[in-house]
Amino acid sequence: MNISDVARETGLPPKTIRYYEDIGLIRPLRDTNGYRVFRQSDSHKLAFLGRARALGFSIEDCRKLMALYEDQDRASSDVKKLAQEHLAQIEEKIAQLQSMQATLQHLVRECAGDARPDCPILRDLAEG
């Protein structure tokens, strides 16, 4: 498979696939013309990476997850730990965003949003 084939299979852009090779997440073969040659196992790994990234795991977490995936003797507790830590980060992020959301919703409701210059949003930003 060439890069555009595996891009279609996995939904990842060719650029991203090259980047993943650059940082050592995958190691496709090379044809005599220099083109990358992807085996089914490469495509599989890329799909794995795509799903892990879609769940918000960092590249370094993805690297660890791949290593665990390929380690037949892994303990599921190691995977669970990674997932739980990531979950905690997601929950913190959600909480932060919800706090911003609440403040903004309040300010937006207060603001007349008309042609006059008086604006509670700016007042709040200016005075805290």
Add this chain to the structure above:
Amino acid sequence: MNISDVARETGLPPKTIRYYEDIGLIRPLRDTNGYRVFRQSDSHKLAFLGRARALGFSIEDCRKLMALYEDQDRASSDVKKLAQEHLAQIEEKIAQLQSMQATLQHLVRECAGDARPDCPILRDLAEG
């Protein structure tokens, strides 16, 4: 005021304050020795920026908000529009994170998290 004074006043790191000058958000004066000299109005602007950033506004949005703040003839509708657009982005981000959270919570609950290699989290990442 020197940079560390205004840093204390605003809660922003000196590095960030220099950066904000670099990108033209503030224009502090300069002493004969080359040190930045911050007026109360600079400190005020920086505090404004800090609060806008804490609400998740991008630097470019902050620039617009500052311009609106300094424009005595602004229409509050311009501010409200910016805030509402930002709010929509925050809400989208929250929804994305909540979707990740739901999937991860499900997977974490399914995973025994013991010494055995069998792991629903990896299985899901591998098979989608």
Add this chain to the structure above:
DNA sequence: GATAGGGATTCCAGTCACTGTAAGGTCAAG
């Protein structure tokens, strides 16, 4: 054989909002 196109390659720069580090200048206290 020339050419046109579509796809592949590499490398470099840019994104966003800082943050770290190095090398050096300035100031007040002892």
Add this chain to the structure above:
DNA sequence: CTTGACCTTACAGTGACTGGAATCCCTATC
């Protein structure tokens, strides 16, 4: 005069790509 805290600039790095330029390869058509 030295020490140490402060200030300055300039450059590199972060994360995870993304865009663009220059060049190479393959296939098909004339």
